[in-house]
Amino acid sequence: MDQLQAIRVLARVIETGSFTRAGDSLGMPIATVSKLVRDLESHLGVRLLQRTTRRVTVTPEGEAYYASSGRILRDLEDIDGSFSAVRGKPRGHLRVDVGGSTARDVLIPLLPDFVRRHPDIRIDLSVSDRSVNLISDNVDCVIRGGGLPSSTLVARPLGAAVMITCASPQYLKHAGIPATPDELKNGHRLIAYVSSDTGRAVPFRFERDGDRTEIKLDHRIGVNESNAHLAACVAGLGIVQTFGYAAASALRAGQLVEILQPWRPAPYPFHVVYPQARHVTPRLRVFMDWLLEVFPQPLSLPG
Template sequence: MDQLLAIRAFARVVEAGNFTRAADSLDMPNATLSKLVRELEAHLGVRLLQRTTRRVSVTPEGLDYYEKTGRLVRDLEDIDTSFNAARGNPRGKLRIDVGGSTARDVLIPALPDFLARYPDISIDLGVSDRPVDLIGDSVDCVIRGGPLDNSSLVARQIGQARMVTCATPAYLKQFGVPAYPDELKNGHRLISYLSPQSGRAFPFRFERKGEKIEIKTEHRIGVNESNAHLAAALAGLGIVQTFRYAAGPALARGELVEILTKWRPAPYPFHVVYPNNRHVSHRLRVFIDWLMAYLPAKF
């Protein structure tokens, strides 16, 4: 038995919550992973995992073993990382998750610079506005906007995105140009962004000289994906509130017109987020450092 491989296989099952996702993240057959865990249990003489047809749970002995061996594995990875860092040659695969418009307009255009700096790093990019389970889905980090409420995650702010309120010229010609946020309640058609997690519409937010206004009126259409949200505005379906970096090209071409310019919303914070119980590899560390240095200007 390769004990180190078996320990890593067992740890990934604990983190992923089932054998299938753990096997996928380690790029090994499910049967091989199951065999490694059985051999580890036989070697230790204890049951580490309680298996049923529907779920896998960790026994008290398994949790204790996971915590103790986790420290040893991280120490070994620290040694490997120190050698890699000394050579200045991080390598391996990064799994990154990012929202739709942020991927299209901010991250992907910047990636050639990162990949040129670190040619031995490859990237698997998950693009979705829906939240992911970083540990269960074996994601190294996510880039997300808005407030964070999960204390088990480490978050570093990488920038603040400007927000704009806009609509097509044809829409504004038909329905008029509002001069004050409350006018949005009177006959205007709003395109709301729906939370991919809860399905609830985010209110339209406005600020001016310390005064804050939220408009929570019935929307004409709601969309839960950022690229489609902007596409709805470009189709003339109504007024949208979105990121300046996403709407910028359409504003420059005259396809959208910014309104309520004296009532711009507060900037929207963006963070890079990763689990606090996972070793930060050299490749993830250089990626985060690159994000902190390179991306703020893109927002």
């Protein structure tokens, strides 16, 4: 038995919660994953995992072994990483999760610079507006706005995005231009952004001279993905609140008009987030440092 390989496989099964997902992430057949774990259990003389047809759970012995062996794996990564750092070439596979409009309008236009600087790092982007479990989904870091969902995560602030309220010229011609947030209650159609995690519509928020207000109205249309949310507004279906950078090209093209500008919501904070318990590899470190260097400050409308 290759004990070091078996330890790595056990760690990935525990982190992903599945023999299948562990095998997929390691590029290894599930039969090999299962055999390595069985061999490790036989070598130690204890049961590390409880297996059923539906789930895998970790035994107390498995948790203790995972915690202790994890330190060995991190030490090995540190050793390997130190040699990569000496050569000045971090390498390996980096998995990054990012929201739809942030990927399209911010990260992807910047990525050619990172690829030029670090040609030996392979990047997989997971693009969606849903929250991910960084451990079980095997993600190195996420780029997200808003508050932090868990104290087990570490966040490095990237800046804040300007939030705007806007609608299409066709919609405003038909429905009129509201002069205050209260006028949204007079028959205007709001296109709700619906959280993929909670299934609830995010309220419209407004701020002026330090006073903040929220408007929660029944919506006719709700969308749970940021690019589609903005597309619904461009199509004339109603009024949205969205990131200024996401709407910038449509505003320049005359497809959208910003309204209620004096009541712009407070800027929306963005972070790059990674698990507290996970070792920061050289490739993740250079990626986060690069983000802090190139991320627009602030994330706002041009001019």
